[in-house]
Amino acid sequence: MSFSSFELCLFELCISPRLLVVLIYRPPKTDSNFLNDFCDLVADCILKYDYVLFFGDFNIHICCPDNVLAKGFFNLLDSFNLTQWVSSPTHARGHILDLVISYGLPVMNLVTLPPVFPDHSPILCDVTLPCPVPVCEAPATRFRALDAETISKFVDCMSVRLETFNPDPSNVDHYSQHFDVLCNQVLDVVAPLKLCKSRPRREPWLSDVTRACRRACRSSERKWKKDGLQVSRELFRASLVAYQDAVRAARMAYFADIIETNSNNPKILFKTLNSVLVYQEPSSMSPTAAGNSEAFHKFFVDKVSGIRAVISGNSVDPVPVHPSPPTLSSLNTVSYSELSKLVARQKPSGSPLDVLPPRLWKAAFPCLGPSLGQIINGSLSTGVVPAALKAAVIRPTLKKPGADVSVIENYRPISTLPFTSKLLEKVVYQQLVSHLADSDLFEVFQSGFRSGHSTESALLRVLNDIYLSLDQGTSVLLLLLDLTAAFDTVDHAILLDRLERWVGIKGSALDWFRSYLQNRTFCVKLGDVFSSWEGLRWGVPQGSILGPLLFAIYLLPLGSIFRKHGLSFHLYADDCQIYSPLCQEKGHSIQSFVSCVNEVKSWLMSNYLHLNEGKTELIVFHPNSRNVDRYADLGPLSPYSKPVVTSLGVKLDVGLKFDAHINSVIRSSFFHLRRLAKIKHMLSRAHLERVLHAFVISRLDYCNSLYAGLCQSTLRRLQVVQNSAARFLTGTRKRDHISPVLASLHWLPICYRSQFKILVFVYHFFQGGGPPYLATLLNRHSPSRALRSSDQGLLAVPRSRCRTRGDRAFSVLAPSLWNQLPPSVRLSPSLPVFKNHLKTHLLRLAFPEHV
The missing domain is CATH 3.60.10.10 (Endonuclease/exonuclease/phosphatase)
Structure with a gap:
């Protein structure tokens, strides 16, 4: 080297x-x-x-x-x-x-x-080199052994018992309780609970075949050591090679199955990788200590109660009631076929309180489906949610990786809900989203948990507006509001009022939401220890399907305040961004910004939401150094000012060079590359490439449309990561040229990946999809007279002044890139065809000598 x-x-x-x-x-x-x-x-x-x-x-x-x-x-x-x-x-x-x-x-x-x-x-x-961390012995657990034979016995026994199962179907709570009792009785017969004691961890890929090879290897070894003959030695060597080959094949098959099954689930892949590397999150919390579960329980309750006590009844809601929206007075029931598809698509995650594990629901659905439909349709028609479906088990989760695990304030409560509860919520979620979309009730600038919207589309719009203001020579102020325990302090009465008067939920549909919110309970689970149960008087459960959507509805009036003050804004669930050019001629001053922030604080307090002053961040972007001193004094906003802020996972600096964010991406990418290097020999090349995409390339691609227009020296640092991943995958030597390798893998370089993402957003615009707030930034090219280019799907390119500012705005950059595409790419009939043609076109531009 x-x-x-x-x-x-x-x-x-x-x-x-x-x-x-x-x-x-x-x-x-x-x-x-x-x-x-x-x-x-x-x-x-x-x-x-x-x-x-x-x-x-x-x-x-x-x-x-x-x-x-x-x-x-x-x-x-x-x-x-x-x-x-x-x-x-x-x-x-x-x-x-x-x-x-x-x-x-x-x-x-x-x-x-x-x-x-x-x-x-x-x-x-x-x-000083660190010592290896000893692996803690896992506590004994209770489980049911469910294999194909056991599931078959369960179905047979359950089918017989359901013939005489006839509780009152009109009382859905009563029906649900009796059905759970019946399922538990049948499970106790076919798969009784067993106590599994902690044992030394065994390689999960070992099978009967590998064990037989190992026995043969040890037998031949003993024979050779006993007689010392050359033929015995050769026999031992042959059996050892056979055993190693069997282990290698079994190990590769094991990982291949996991990767094939969970190729779109990085969480499972990361968990599997940790188990192989014997990686264990450091923790000073004893998972079996009952005192810890109670401590978490008390902390979560006291935190929300303390916030509510401070802000209760301090002001009156200043936002007027929304005009009468279209009405949704009842929820539609679901058919057996619709429910079957829903169960098949639902992730197999549930709660420790589940009587039947999710995979048993999926495997035995033909037997259990009618009873499940009775529970769900009974709840939808009567407006009553069974009490068992409103019990949540809280799993404390670290807010940020690397946080001190011994500090209880570093955890957030994540609710795990029963599998049947998630199915019921999914049915209601689909109908509520359909009603909001058909009635045009969504907040236009709310991107959280909406189809076709993402953190990337939100940031594209925010930065587009900022770039255009900077291009006009105007400084821009961006304020990122942070809410403390936002989901946990939601007031149920106010939320029901929002649903009724802002969304038009009436009748039995409103009764269902009232039943869903009221009389909820929760406990905290650490290891096998549960805390005491507590009533949930406020909040919507984090980890639920309906929770984020209900919170977005709760925030619907907030947009009226921003529009009243003439400020731009964007929401992603509880993340709120307010920004505005600082232009005295147009009435946009720091004082008007402060007035808006004060009114927002007042509204938050009246709605029992608490602004976290310590984590609220502000940054001022300047078109040049001459404007820095002009807005050096930000008045009451000065305590929030920072040189680098984090918006939706992307670090923004005052120069919008993304240095801090790119540094973070490089760190995390090489962390995962090092870990994957330790198991590279266990994976085939195809599966190693999938894992690389899940752990490394996905980080390079997150919000990579924001990199368009950055200088090549900055993009090269990201290119180093991609080059290292390509060499790692293919085994290419350090001094070999990387372009042929990237071309053979069909990996677009970093600069072209950002263009690819932007052009996909544009194609969505032509197909009538994508976020409306991006569609309004694009305009079709309309020549003054009839030309052959009129039907070529071109876009009008606005003029800009500065290459490092205006040219990077989505409204300028996207049309410019789109018009440079060949007509055969622009006029592709469908999105998959467009992506295929676009990637081929960009590969030819990136590697003209190798494609």
């Missing part, structure tokens, strides 16, 4: 865990390739080692904040999660030139000694 811009020496400490040490010398002369070369070096090293130590004479003045090379170097370190430890001068003239940089391990007791050699100071430090 050699580079033109610096010299290096590498050696590995063969200890457990392995440590790679890299000694570097960079000549003082500036070399424009240094950052690219060092980036390639780091990407190659951290892909193979969990712990790396870089040190040497870098000849970079990192102590000078205005040094361009130092800025780029620190940005690169941040991208790969590297830590630089030297803070005192290492050169006789007072600069820091000699560095100690580590990856994955801390450096302690670092001391800079007086210069010994001509002008550089020696550096002494201690490095």
Whole structure:
């Protein structure tokens, strides 16, 4: 391994865990390739080692904040999660030139000694490698053994018992209770609960075939050791090879089955990867301690009660009632065939309170379907939700990865609901969404949990408006509101009023929602220990199907306040973004922004929602440096001001260069690449590629349409990740050219991937789909006289002034890219055909010599 811009020496400490040490010398002369070369070096090293130590004479003045090379170097370190430890001068003239940089391990007791050699100071430090984390023994659990034979016996027994099962169908609560009792009785007969004690973890891919090969291998080994004959030795070697081949084949088949089944479910893939790598989330919480479950229970209850006590009845709702909307007075029942399709599509997730596990519902649906239909249709027609379907088991979940697991405030309550409850909610959800769409009752700028909408489409619209304002020479202020426990403080009476007066829910349909919200209960479960049960007086359950949609309805009046003050806004569930150009001529000033924020606070308080002042963030984007001092004083908004904010998972900086966000993407991508390297030998190439897409490429593609228009030096850092993933998949050597590899994989480079995403949004516009707030930004090209281009599906391209601002706006960039496409691509008859033609076209542009 050699580079033109610096010299290096590498050696590995063969200890457990392995440590790679890299000694570097960079000549003082500036070399424009240094950052690219060092980036390639780091990407190659951290892909193979969990712990790396870089040190040497870098000849970079990192102590000078205005040094361009130092800025780029620190940005690169941040991208790969590297830590630089030297803070005192290492050169006789007072600069820091000699560095100690580590990856994955801390450096302690670092001391800079007086210069010994001509002008550089020696550096002494201690490095401690972490010890392997012991795997905690799992507690004993109770389970039912359900295999194909047991399910068949259950169906036979249940069919006989259902012939004499005749409770009153008009009382759906009574019917549901008796049906659960019957199912439990039958299960106790065919699959009684068993206590499973903790055992050493066995490889899940071992089968009878592999065990037989292992027995044969050990038998031949004993025979060889006993007689010492050459023929016995050859027999042992042959049986050992056969055993290794059997294990390899069984292991690959095991992972192939998991990947094929869960190719669209990264959560299951990540869980499987963790189980193979013996990875365990560090936790100081004992999952079997009853006190912990009660502590979480008390914390969640007290938190919501405290918020409600502070803001209760402080103001009056300032928003007028919405004009009378179309009415939905009853909920339609579902047929057996519709219910069958719904059960088949529903994810097999349920609750610890489920009498029947979800996979048994799916396998035995022909037997259980009529009774399930009786419960669901009885609930829809009577407007009563059975009490058993309103009991939630709370699973405390960390709010952010890497948060301190010992701090109870770092957890949010996620409700796990019974499988039948989710089916009932799904039926109601579909009818409610249909009513909102047909009646045009959705908030236009609410993107949360709506078909055809996404965080990416929301950010495209927000940044489009910001880019256009900056292009006109106007600064833009963006405020991101954070609500504390937003879902948990929703007032049921106010929500029912919203449903009735803003959405038009009446009659038995309103009775159903009233029954759904009232008399709900919950408990907290840690391990096998349940806390005490508590009534849920407020809130909509997180983890439910209806919860996010009901919360969006709860926020419907909020848009009226923003429009009243003439501010732009966008919502994604409980994430609220307010932005406006700071233009005195148009009446857009900081004071008008403050007035709007104050009215929003008042509305939130009157609706029992609490604004988290500590997590609310504000950023000001300037068209140039001359505007910075003009809006240096933000008045009451100053405490919220930050140089980098996070909006819907994307980090935005004041220059809209996305450096912080790209650094985060690179860190997480290489984290998963390192983990996948440890199981690469267990996967076939096809399945390894699927896993790479799930863990790495998906991160490169998240909101990648926002990268369009970025400078090539910024995009190259993301390209390094994709190149590393391609080399990892194909086994390509470091110095081999990457373009043929990417072309053979049909992987578009980063810059073309962003164009692909934007052009798909445009195609949705021509097909009448996609978010309306993006469709309003596009206009068909209308020539002043009849031309042959009139029927070519072209778009009008607005004029812009600045390449780094206006040209990056969706309303400018999307038409420009669209009009450059060949007519055969633009006029594709369907979305799959369009994607196929578009990818082929972009591949030819990216790799003209290889496609």
